[in-house]
Amino acid sequence: MTDDTRATAEELAERVRDGELRLHELEDHADADAAAAARRLLVEGQSGASLDSVGDYGFPAADADPNIENMVGAAQVPMGVAGPVAIRGGSLDGERYLPLATTEGALLASVNRGCSVLNDAGGANARVLKSGMTRAPVFRVADVVEAEALVEWVRENEEKLREAAEETTSHGELSDVTPYVVGSSVYLRFRYDTKDAMGMNMATIATRAACDVVEEATDASLVALSGNLCSDKKPAAINAIEGRGRSVTADVTIPREVVEERLHTTPEAVAELNTRKNLVGSAKAASLGFNAHVANVVAAMFLATGQDAAQVVEGSNAITTAEERDGNLYVSVSIASLEVGTVGGGTKLPTQAEGLEVLGVRGGGDPAGSNADALAEAIAVGSLAGELSLLSALASRHLSSAHAELGR
Template identity: 40%
Template sequence: MTQTAPIGRPRIPRDKANDYAESAAKARRDFIRDQTGVELKHTGSYSFDATETQGNCEHFTGVAQVPLGIAGPVLVNGEHAQGEFYVPMATAEGTLVASYNRGMRLTREAGGITVTVADDAMQRAPVFAFDNARTAKQFGAWIIDNMATIRATAEATTSIGKLRNVEHYAAARFLYLRFNFTTGDAAGQNMCGKATHAACQWILANSPFAVERFSLSGNMDTDKKPSQINFLHSRGKRVIAECTIPDQLMRDVMGIDCKSLYRRRIMSMTGAFMAGSMNNGAHAANGITATFIATGQDAANVAESCVGAAVGELTDDGSYYFSITLPSLICASYGGGTGLPSQRECLEMMDCYGQGKARKLAEIIGATVLAGEMSLAAAVATGDWVTSHEQYGRNR
């Protein structure tokens, strides 16, 4: 074990030869014990080889064990996911798994949830600054004229990424270019960053217009932030889940009639509008976060993935049609944290690990979110929301 001599304060141990060895992780647990007096007994208990974390976590020290529950089966009528699936949900919130399980029962008995992936793209949005707005406009026209070369330069950096199109947004003397890529079964942020960087280096070297300043990210991709542009143009997968619940089934399972639930939906939508919320539903972030943690997704992507539009309608026969649109659901079945042992098992449980499975996973997550929306909305309307937390949660 090698360690740089401390300057002012002790430094976290590192092993320059193999910082992902179990010995390196143990050295860091010992370091924490010496510095804080806390023995990392549970943190240091895991079943996989420490070296498997390389590329996923620096200074690997141990694991944060999150309880894992199983909900389902959820019946999905998708283009990529068809049939019943048991959904792994990692959470420390009591009642969450039970609530999603109840929603899955309701929708299953109603014939399942229809899910559609309406769009799929990942972005990087560089910005270029010029002497004035007129030059920025002319630069934009030059970009359009040279798209073939720009596309070829970007795609040369990746075996699966494809540059679909580039959007132009002008403001002041800046031109923002929003590069839209398809990224296969990977989430694709890093892939897009590398490809866009290569394209921009070609642009900077060949542009006939003097670029005063340039940034690879002008923040119009709104990475890991909710935004109106992603609501309209999508980031990741645009997933639409929908289901129709007969009135008697709603009464039997949820204890409320469809008309009453619909009236509650109107009040809820109005409140969300007044608050300026980026989601007018109940709690999409709960289902997304729990499945993200279980399956090795980048949990920070919940920030944009939980944006959504929930729509409820009464049908002519008194049934309740409900849908939720998730315009920026970012999930992967390959790469990133999906290959870690526990996370891979959770993906395999749904047959969602590996290539060709990302849209299937997105459809299952979309269906899960809808089931949770139905359950919580009914629980709030009937008063079960508080009593359920008292029974299953840690309320005291």
């Protein structure tokens, strides 16, 4: 921090203490770095904490203006890489390092081991099988007769809704609208192709315009632009079934000798463990995620590439399968609702942009949407590596010894 910045920060902090300014108004009176420094002074004075590390960040505070309010600095999460791993995807093909940011010791080592085994098997397949960001407003109607009329109107006038929605965006496209009726509540689940953007804001703005058309043409009244049938940042069976964002699957067949020599177990043991743990155990727990720890890789790659961290809730909505095939081991991971983008949001932050560059997917793709598809495929392959490594550690009873060896 320069002397001028420090002086400005102290002046701003004093004005806040005197009641002249509010925390969120500081950028109107100084540059973003001085404003952040002033807030650190105020927080340090009130709490007695030192924010020296928080204030030691490596990019101009103004770069984060679209991403945060009342900025004081940055929380720095250690970032590492696993791989490189061979990916045979529909949009991502070749060897890539996988960037992961985490504070969980042994995670990178585990995923890295899984990547090595995937390479020994010739690499992993990955495909995005469905794509679409959703927003589901809820309308009030008088009774089920009006509900039926609204549903019928929507089915007959989807093109009008599409025109209104797509007027708000130069990239997004309305794919379909699905009505759901519960008494006098009617939910319309709009699904959009948002190309390389994760697209939540795009879908919200577009849906608002479509809702205006519904209210003008029918007796329905909009209660909320989000009626929770979307469903965003909450565990939801509808996302497990219908998908949200990208629905992506990665799989691999590993020769028996690789399983035995590298993973110190057998295809039969891994398959049985997966059935009893990930399938039966998860069913008994009424879990929406039938996997070992997909959320670990999803969260770490989200942080490393600027994704919305709260959407790890949906990203962990995955099913892992494992079976013995002709003496070899087949393993797959299917993630139903992986909400990712390579443009907008946190992807513009400098360190997160570098994480995307490591994968070769920063910015918009050609064709549009291909970079976000490629990111989804990379995360799915990373998740497959993580599942394979953990399941094998459990099958060989090496999990606790691995953590002990790494001192975690």
